[in-house]
Amino acid sequence: MTSVAPLEAPAVRALDAAPRRRPRNWLVRLAPMAPALLLLLVFFAGPMLWSVYTAFTNLALTGSSTVDFIGIDNFTRMARDPSFLHSLELTLIFVVGSAVIGQNTLGLLIALLLRGRSKVARAAVTGVVIAAWAVPETVAGFCWYAFLYRTGTLNALLGHFGIAQNWLYTTPMLAVIIANVWRGTAFSMLVYSAALSEVPPDLTEAAAVDGASGWQRLRHITLPLIRRAIVSNLMLITLQTLATFGLIYVMTGGGPGTASQTTPLYMYQQSFKFYQLGYGTAMALVLLVVGALFSVIYLRLIRLED
Amino acid sequence: MRRTFTIAALAAIALAGTAACSSGDNNNSGGSTSKTLTVAYQKFGAFIQMDDQMKKVKAAYEAAHPGYTVKLVPIEAAENDYYTKLSLMNRSPSTAPDVMYEDTFLVNTDIQAGFLAPIDEYLAKWPDWSQFSDTAKTAAKALDGKTYGVPMGTDTRALWYNKNLFTKAGLPVPWQPKNWNDVLAAARTIKAKLPGVTPLNVYSGKGAGEGATMQGFEMLLYGTNNTLYDDAAKKWVASSPGFLDSLNFVKTVYGDKLGPEPQDALNPNFGTSVSNELLPGGKLAIDLDGSWLSGTWLKSGAKPWPQWSTVLGQAAMPTQNGQAPGSTSMSGGWVLSVGSHAKNKQAAFDYVTLSLNKDNSQAYDIAASQIAERADVAADPAYLKSNPTLKFFTDLVQVTHFRPAYAEYPHVSDAIQVAMEAVMTGQMTPQRAAAAYNDQLKAAVGPDKVASGS
Numbered sequence: 178m179t180s181v182a183p184l185e186a187p188a189v190r191a192l193d194a195a196p197r198r199r200p201r202n203w204l205v206r207l208a209p210m211a212p213a214l215l216l217l218l219v220f221f222a223g224p225m226l227w228s229v230y231t232a233f234t235n236l237a238l239t240g241s242s243t244v245d246f247i248g249i250d251n252f253t254r255m256a257r258d259p260s261f262l263h264s265l266e267l268t269l270i271f272v273v274g275s276a277v278i279g280q281n282t283l284g285l286l287i288a289l290l291l292r293g294r295s296k297v298a299r300a301a302v303t304g305v306v307i308a309a310w311a312v313p314e315t316v317a318g319f320c321w322y323a324f325l326y327r328t329g330t331l332n333a334l335l336g337h338f339g340i341a342q343n344w345l346y347t348t349p350m351l352a353v354i355i356a357n358v359w360r361g362t363a364f365s366m367l368v369y370s371a372a373l374s375e376v377p378p379d380l381t382e383a384a385a386v387d388g389a390s391g392w393q394r395l396r397h398i399t400l401p402l403i404r405r406a407i408v409s410n411l412m413l414i415t416l417q418t419l420a421t422f423g424l425i426y427v428m429t430g431g432g433p434g435t436a437s438q439t440t441p442l443y444m445y446q447q448s449f450k451f452y453q454l455g456y457g458t459a460m461a462l463v464l465l466v467v468g469a470l471f472s473v474i475y476l477r478l479i480r481l482e483d
Numbered sequence: 484m485r486r487t488f489t490i491a492a493l494a495a496i497a498l499a500g501t502a503a504c505s506s507g508d509n510n511n512s513g514g515s516t517s518k519t520l521t522v523a524y525q526k527f528g529a530f531i532q533m534d535d536q537m538k539k540v541k542a543a544y545e546a547a548h549p550g551y552t553v554k555l556v557p558i559e560a561a562e563n564d565y566y567t568k569l570s571l572m573n574r575s576p577s578t579a580p581d582v583m584y585e586d587t588f589l590v591n592t593d594i595q596a597g598f599l600a601p602i603d604e605y606l607a608k609w610p611d612w613s614q615f616s617d618t619a620k621t622a623a624k625a626l627d628g629k630t631y632g633v634p635m636g637t638d639t640r641a642l643w644y645n646k647n648l649f650t651k652a653g654l655p656v657p658w659q660p661k662n663w664n665d666v667l668a669a670a671r672t673i674k675a676k677l678p679g680v681t682p683l684n685v686y687s688g689k690g691a692g693e694g695a696t697m698q699g700f701e702m703l704l705y706g707t708n709n710t711l712y713d714d715a716a717k718k719w720v721a722s723s724p725g726f727l728d729s730l731n732f733v734k735t736v737y738g739d740k741l742g743p744e745p746q747d748a749l750n751p752n753f754g755t756s757v758s759n760e761l762l763p764g765g766k767l768a769i770d771l772d773g774s775w776l777s778g779t780w781l782k783s784g785a786k787p788w789p790q791w792s793t794v795l796g797q798a799a800m801p802t803q804n805g806q807a808p809g810s811t812s813m814s815g816g817w818v819l820s821v822g823s824h825a826k827n828k829q830a831a832f833d834y835v836t837l838s839l840n841k842d843n844s845q846a847y848d849i850a851a852s853q854i855a856e857r858a859d860v861a862a863d864p865a866y867l868k869s870n871p872t873l874k875f876f877t878d879l880v881q882v883t884h885f886r887p888a889y890a891e892y893p894h895v896s897d898a899i900q901v902a903m904e905a906v907m908t909g910q911m912t913p914q915r916a917a918a919a920y921n922d923q924l925k926a927a928v929g930p931d932k933v934a935s936g937s
Contacts, residue, residue: 237596239570345746346745346746346749431689432688432749433745433746434905446897450893451927452592
């Protein structure tokens, strides 16, 4: 905030001295940005506006050569579509289970445990965790598929205890949640490591001298100090997880039945298997709203300003 | 002032640059200049015959038409994804292929979308068109009476069974079941006598996609007294007694463990493991599958297996209770179509006729184990000798059925897969799955286009 103040002063003075020159200055300043602005409009805002428009039409991939504006029909249809509501429910379970609880907590835990450890230990743990993150989504999905499948590694180990089964078939949601936690933890860990390094050690030391326990120091000093990082981490991983498609598609394809068909998978089915692009895009808009709701909740729960 | 000018000039240059980039892209990705032909087709898993064939035709076409370049676009995707990718290509004139490999079941849908060009005027000048049977000529004939593709070959479906396993289990060889119960009885005998062998495979569930609907469900349903679509009333048939019986058959196969494990059968790659591992490995006794299956085991196929013709036998799929005509089958097939955005439709059509002249049709039908659509190929001794199962599968054309290939069909097909999967996994009883199918059907095609099944 403070860095903005000195910049404002000359601008105000210039305005006083030559009020007429201001529009031209403004144009001149903007001119170099024009190409970038144009590209942004064409490739960023364009598709976004197009997809909003599409959500209110019956655009189809094939089967019809005309596109009609149908108002909010797609949205009323969604409200009555049990498969969609089921998929939304699974999406919420997936986001809360894998992002809010799994990724977030595990990432924070690893970051806390790594604080003040030797360089070797930090490098080893960080390396392993980040490797999981660096693996492409489909490869990660296939690794987990190979691990959990009926003839997979996990069953080769569990076979001795007689509880071998196709985990993707018996516990599909748990399987994709664990896989996503495995893959996404690195991101949260990095965010929290950076935030924790900003916590002044003298504060925690002072609290320790005053007799605060480890938990009390975490609860009353560390967590309040990194709350901004917590909010941004939660927002980012929620949006990422809401849109997760490849991992689930590779591991279970949304099956068995619709047991792991989250909204992105249902969206894919409607858009590309039934060719109903309009309906699929309308669901994407709903997902956007769900993401915004999550953000509002986070902001309400964690007050950023004192 | 001077600075303003410089900046404006720089901006103009930058803009011109971006414009140049984008127009350059268009030229490159378009590929559809009048001297370049784009040919899109599927290449996936064990299905490599089309790719081989198109490479040969490309060379021949470029030699015969100097100055022309053929750009092959093999789309490496499973069936469902192939349709999607082809539709996406077709949506933009700059990426739309000139010639495409098109499933007959999507022809009507794609015509409605305006992707395909009618080729009647070119066909009229093509002497070879008279070699195609009347049924073949209607394969890509749309509701508007125009023709939109030249058939490459057709297929039928039946039961493949392993003679060695049958002998071991004490079952008669050759085998021809008279009704559904005979099929299930044989499967039960195999299960009792040969542990470790999957007795009977009926494709089911969303993993197998259209294969589950056609090789699985429709092979059952069209053997009952009901169908999916009432041609006379032009309405879809809501779940009928035959529909329920077919679901009950699926329930028996998977519920009584006569079929593969549902978790295996639901794997999208299950079809490939049937043809590449289970059948050649003697792990599967009876397989309800397509006439093209042996293409995988030819020398040119993905999994050469010279003994297949002595090990495997074929039996027609019986009707439910043996009612006339005693057996049933389903037929599909693929055509080559000219895209509506093709700049030079004559050149595109020339590519189609070169691909499907007698020699090339014959080579493809033999390699891909297709049932010939051309009379001269069907009569050729080399073709008849090429595959010992050809006569068997060609004869099934007499009892075969076609899918109601309307724009709503993909939706209906998916609703069937959902019902099958719910039954095979035990999530729903056949009654509940049939009721859910009714709801889905009404939502997909509109309640006024559904007739009650009886």
